[in-house]
Amino acid sequence: MSAIVNLRVFRNFQQFVSIRPISNYPTSFSKNAEIQKVEEEEEFRSLDLSPNKSLNVRSFGRKLYKRAVVPPPRSHKMPVDQDWPSVWPVPRTFHPASVPLPLNQGWVNPGATPPGKFANAELMKIPNFLHLTPPAIERQCKALKKFCTEWPKELNTTEKIDHHFPIKIITSDYLHSSPSLRDARARIVTLQLKLSTLKLDSHAKDKLLRLVKERYNPETDMLTIVSERCPLRKQNLDYAMYLLNVLVSESRVRPNNFAKQQLHIVCVLCANRAEFIPKTEPWENEKCEADMEKYVWEGSQSQRTLEQLLKRMPDREKAQDLPEVIEQYSRNVTHFHNEGEDAEKVNAYKESVKKLLGLNA
Amino acid sequence: MLRALVQSTDKVAVVPQLRQFHASAACCKVQSGRYKITPKRDRPLTYEMANPPHFIAHRKSWNSWDTTTLLDGQRAAETAVEDVFIRRFVTGTWHDQFCSEIIIKRQHNLIRIAGIIKQGLAVRKMYFLIGYTEELLSNWLQCPVKLELQTVENKESTIFKYI
Numbered sequence: 001m002s003a004i005v006n007l008r009v010f011r012n013f014q015q016f017v018s019i020r021p022i023s024n025y026p027t028s029f030s031k032n033a034e035i036q037k038v039e040e041e042e043e044f045r046s047l048d049l050s051p052n053k054s055l056n057v058r059s060f061g062r063k064l065y066k067r068a069v070v071p072p073p074r075s076h077k078m079p080v081d082q083d084w085p086s087v088w089p090v091p092r093t094f095h096p097a098s099v100p101l102p103l104n105q106g107w108v109n110p111g112a113t114p115p116g117k118f119a120n121a122e123l124m125k126i127p128n129f130l131h132l133t134p135p136a137i138e139r140q141c142k143a144l145k146k147f148c149t150e151w152p153k154e155l156n157t158t159e160k161i162d163h164h165f166p167i168k169i170i171t172s173d174y175l176h177s178s179p180s181l182r183d184a185r186a187r188i189v190t191l192q193l194k195l196s197t198l199k200l201d202s203h204a205k206d207k208l209l210r211l212v213k214e215r216y217n218p219e220t221d222m223l224t225i226v227s228e229r230c231p232l233r234k235q236n237l238d239y240a241m242y243l244l245n246v247l248v249s250e251s252r253v254r255p256n257n258f259a260k261q262q263l264h265i266v267c268v269l270c271a272n273r274a275e276f277i278p279k280t281e282p283w284e285n286e287k288c289e290a291d292m293e294k295y296v297w298e299g300s301q302s303q304r305t306l307e308q309l310l311k312r313m314p315d316r317e318k319a320q321d322l323p324e325v326i327e328q329y330s331r332n333v334t335h336f337h338n339e340g341e342d343a344e345k346v347n348a349y350k351e352s353v354k355k356l357l358g359l360n361a
Numbered sequence: 362m363l364r365a366l367v368q369s370t371d372k373v374a375v376v377p378q379l380r381q382f383h384a385s386a387a388c389c390k391v392q393s394g395r396y397k398i399t400p401k402r403d404r405p406l407t408y409e410m411a412n413p414p415h416f417i418a419h420r421k422s423w424n425s426w427d428t429t430t431l432l433d434g435q436r437a438a439e440t441a442v443e444d445v446f447i448r449r450f451v452t453g454t455w456h457d458q459f460c461s462e463i464i465i466k467r468q469h470n471l472i473r474i475a476g477i478i479k480q481g482l483a484v485r486k487m488y489f490l491i492g493y494t495e496e497l498l499s500n501w502l503q504c505p506v507k508l509e510l511q512t513v514e515n516k517e518s519t520i521f522k523y524i
Contacts, residue, residue: 070480091468092509093473115521118513118518119461119477119511121477122421122422124475124476124511125422125466175469176429176469177427177428177429177468177469178440185433
């Protein structure tokens with residue numbers, strides 16, 4: 001209903017517009033009257049038996065130039081309930097005679113009316129979305145629907161999607177207004193993966209992080225591999241998957257001393273295939289306490305010191321709750337190193353040390 | 362002051378590699394796309410002519426629409442040369458017919474050429490010229506070309522103001 005009201009308003013409005021001195025397009029009343037007169041006169045042609053002299057002379061050698069009759073804009077004849085998507089089905093430059101809207105565009109001094117839609121090049125320059133009205137979009141979606149497949153019902157939450165499809169591949173397509181489809185940036189492939197989905201043990205995770213360096217984001221637990229060294233997207237995708245494969249299998253390899261124990265078993269299992277023997281990097285055994293990302297009680301200097309202390313201590317002096325006290329001490333030391341110093345932790349550490357040394361002050 | 366720095370002519374003869382430079386004041390006049398007011402105030406201007414180039418994107422928009430000037434846009438030089446060629450070809454083919462600038466809009470590989478022409482041309486001629494222009498340009502540029510024209514009764518219809 002609102003559309004009808006708008007169109008009526010427009011028709012009244014356009015009559016005002018055409019009176020303005022700026023708009024010179026032949027949609028004024030006089031032009032329309034002229035066209036009507038031409039149409040009326042065409043009813044019967046009279047045969048002129050006594051030809052007029054001047055006409056005879058002029059039409060002797062050449063045809064009389066007759067200007068083609070220009071019909072009035074067809075927006076005048078459009079019904080208010082017409083099917084607009086079939087009037088304007090595809091993108092097209094603005095055409096004033098096909099659009100029944102009271103449009104003005106252009107900058108004028110304040111107070112004046114901007115130029116109307118006829119003979120207005122500014123309206124032809126700007127992109128229009130007259131082909132993308134809501135009913136047109138609806139119609140196109142309906143037509144496309146038969147080519148779509150339904151979304152799997154089981155994948156209704158993001159967690160489920162992440163669980164079943166942990167690897168995310170990001171690529172970009174670039175559209176230009178040019179005859180070429182090619183863009184070098186389209187080859188870049190980004191592979192993203194949550195590290196927790198790989199289910200690595202602590203050694204493998206540590207080695208993987210050392211291998212990937214800044215490609216791992218500890219805040220989001222995301223591993224990002226960007227591959228752009230190959231000329232094609234397919235090759236880059238294959239390369240990114242290969243990198244992920246290699247990273248995971250390399251990081252699952254155990255360090256040397258552990259590998260030596262397993263070497264025998266592996267060699268028995270696959271007699272001639274030397275490539276199955278896990279190879280280790282020389283730097284893996286060099287990791288010392290200073291290289292640790294976190295403080296670990298097991299194998300630390302203070303554990304060793306404590307053990308030596310306990311060894312020298314006579315058995316009868318050992319308290320009943322010693323394992324508990326040691327455990328508490330180790331927990332406090334670990335917290336103190338890993339979570340930063342504050343008054344609470346210092347106090348807890350102090351208490352555990354006092355308990356350990358048997359000081360009851 | 363700069364004149365004192367310029368070497369005298371006999372030294373130039375001795376050292377032929379020496380270059381001299383122009384030392385008068387620079388003429389910073391900006392003139393292109395601007396029209397002078399006539400004493401009788403009877404120079405007709407279209408909307409395009411009435412707004413000088415510095416109003417592009419403020420009061421009027423570009424005559425060429427494409428993605429070459431965006432960040433990492435491709436084929437900027439080729440597109441500019443093609444646009445010049447299209448403008449020259451269309452102006453020559455539709456001789457004295459266009460009342461506005463020729464607008465070239467590119468969408469992907471499609472080239473839309475828009476403009477306002479006069480109604481004087483016979484209908485058959487007009488259809489021929491549209492087909493001729495589209496066919497030849499699409500052959501040369503190797504992409505589809507569309508001519509989307511609007512007609513006006515005469516050139517005076519496009520006049521925006523007199524100065």
